[in-house]
Amino acid sequence: MNQSSLNRRLTQAFGMLLGIGITIWILRGLGILTFLPGGIIWLFVLGAIAMGIISFAQRTWWRF
Template structure:
């Protein structure tokens, strides 16, 4: 897998995780998904942040 396709895949994963976490947060706020604990939302957000950091590091620092 080349470096640009890996970075593209990481950015897609970041967008998916961020979108799911925002959707779950909004639906939980409306009272539709009340059974989902707040820790799950935090895990989704932290996962999105971790993928974004890995994508940035892969693009700028890993040159092999």
């Protein structure tokens, strides 16, 4: 797997995790998904932040 393919996959994972986290947060705020605990939302948001940091580091710092 080359560098651009890996970066594309990391960026896609970042977008998916962030999108799922925001969607769950909005649906929970509207009262549709009230049975989900807040920790699940935090897991998606923190996972998205971690993927974003790894994607940034892979693109700028890791030159293999």
